[in-house]
Amino acid sequence: MKRFFPIAAFAAVSIAGMAMAALSYVTTQEAARLKFEAVADDALNRIDARVGSSLSLLQSAKAFADASGGNLTEAKFATFFKALNLEPGFSGLSGLGYLPLIKPGEEAAVETRIQGDFGIDRRLYPDSTLEWRTPITLFEPRPDLRAIGYDMYTDEVRRRAIDMALASNDARATGKVLLGAPTGSEQVYPGFLVFAKLNPDSARVTIPSADASRPAGLIYASFRSEQLFTTALQRIPLLPVSIEVFDGEPVKDNLLYRSLTVPDESLDRFKSTRQTVVAGRSWTIVFHPTSAFAPPLSLAVPFAIGFFGLLLGTTIALAARYQERAFDAVTQLHEATEKSLADKDLMLQEMKHRIKNSIARVLAMARQTAAHAKGIDEFSASFSARLQAMAASQDMLTRSRWQKADLGELLRIELGQVFGKEIPEGMLKGPPVELDETTTQALGLTFHELATNALKYGEAANSVGVLNVEWSLSGGRKDKRLRLNWSERSGKPVKKPEKIGFGTKLIDMNITRELDGTIERVYEANGIKIAIDIPYRT
Structure with a gap:
């Protein structure tokens, strides 16, 4: 009022x-x-x-x-x-x-x-x-x-x-x-x-x-x-x-x-x-x-009365407005103080929660990596690379104050870490897409594993057309989905592996359990195509 x-x-x-x-x-x-x-x-x-x-x-x-x-x-x-x-x-x-x-x-x-x-x-x-x-x-x-x-x-x-x-x-x-x-x-x-x-x-x-x-x-x-x-x-x-x-x-x-x-x-x-x-x-x-x-x-008299009424009304309104602003300023200062204290407490609680989640994720990766590693050197290299992928995702979220991360930038960082060079123009195609915290961390590890496999078994990162990643958004506001197509071309035939390694399991767990999505792999004579479909959370 x-x-x-x-x-x-x-x-x-x-x-x-x-x-x-x-x-x-x-x-x-x-x-x-x-x-x-x-x-x-x-x-x-x-x-x-x-x-x-x-x-x-x-x-x-x-x-x-x-x-x-x-x-x-x-x-x-x-x-x-x-x-x-x-x-x-x-x-x-x-x-x-x-x-x-x-x-x-x-x-x-x-x-x-x-x-x-x-x-x-x-x-x-x-x-x-x-x-x-x-x-x-x-x-x-x-x-x-x-x-x-x-x-x-x-x-x-x-x-x-x-x-x-x-x-x-x-x-x-x-x-x-x-x-x-x-x-x-x-x-x-x-x-x-x-x-x-x-x-x-x-x-x-x-x-x-x-x-x-x-x-x-x-x-x-x-x-x-x-x-x-x-x-x-x-x-x-x-x-x-x-x-x-x-x-x-x-x-x-x-x-x-x-x-x-x-x-x-x-x-x-x-x-x-x-x-x-x-x-x-x-x-x-x-x-x-x-x-x-x-x-x-003279008509000047009515006009003078009307002008004086407007001037008086404006003066009273301004005085009331300044008084209201002063009261609002005091109220806002009090609310800001209380909010600052609440935010500080919330931040501490959030940090504790994130640290617990990160430790649990790191321990899980350590156990799984150790279970599939042939020796200490392989374990050290694999575990270090996955920690770096997690760190890259965390770094992006930190820069955006844990709000949003850009999908294209996340791909460039993860692929750049694996391939060790700048990603060529045209390898990545898609509209600007912002990812929330959960999706950023899950896709960060997924892209790292996919890039590692491409570097191991294919000829990725040599030129555009050998590896191409495309993504798009579809659906309405309530049921919008993100679809990502990962396409690798190899000079030798590709077959479906007889034994599923930890990297593949990590990818599937991130997509299906963490993000409630689907992943399909198609093995062709000259390469592999992977289709990822997840709900898009804004």
Whole structure:
């Protein structure tokens, strides 16, 4: 558990620090969002106030027409409009106008009135077979005379708003229209119109009608979008906001106005959307922050809190880690001391065991060698050679600290001792194989006996091909076996001996009893082949 304490401490403190940083960040973002919401509310109030004051002029013009007592003339309407003194306070309102409501066939009275007011011979246009006609007969400030006589009812967008105004006592707005386009004006402006119905008795004298119960016509206001919204937002103090105004849904075709001020894309996460209703028409206004908008708190604060949390977590984790290492060092020193004492005792016991085994092996070899020797000289030579073979195996194990011995190196040492010279390249072939202690000692004596026999009875060690030793490993991890092929070639026939000597018995005992393996000898006309197969112990 103590191993994971530094990690747990780091994780706990870091998570707490990151949580505080996240909370600070969320608080910062929420404060910035609320601040921009207030900016958007301020901008919306300015737009509503500007549009509301402009629509109040439409209601004033409607009241003036209703109060004209049926005598609404061009001169009176011009005097009324001039008295309003609109500039510059009502920038965006391009003008006020009057549309009589007539049926097809009643155009003559309107055309006569246009002739009298403007001195032009004008037929109403375009031609129409619709239920109503609403030509422009009055407009202030005085327009391009090409607009006089234009029938607004022929335009679908204007017609929908006119129908709604006639069906209601409230003013009704159009969607987006291009002002000036229907009259062939060279300049067109995106904007909208607002219509208000006149009482049946208004302007009845100037444009008589056969139906005294129907409305006399409509008063309308014309607005240029760019001037209206720009003026509304240019009040002091200037707001750090860019707006998009849509008639209805916020899609490209419904765009009424877009600020020239470029929004800051990095702050667009704070954008806000509002809905407002203008003369029965729903508008969607999207407010974007500009680069002038300053969030109330810097993002450096959350990052600083998070960094401090990580730094504190790292410091605590390192302190815990160093304390753990100090404790581990003391523990390891104590364990090493105890292990050293145990290893020393084990080494003494192992040395005693190895010495007993070696003495027993030496005594056995001495008895067997003496039993088969013909004289003291033969016994001395044979026994000395076998002791040297044992010593060579022991020496290899000692160099490897009694761990492993290489099979190829063991063969070179034993054959070199018998043949008295370097072993030629190609005589020994096989992969690297490491032998344990028991296998090393048993094979060391076996190779010594085989080499001695080869030197006595054959022509071994003269050249490659006279004696060849090959070995290989086979099988899986649990049942792996080592196979060694010893092949001697002789210039004279080789026969199976009638009497088995001690050397052969020593070889068989090492392979079959000591190593639990098998050994096969094949005597041929020109040599002998010996196959040794033992379990491979790793």
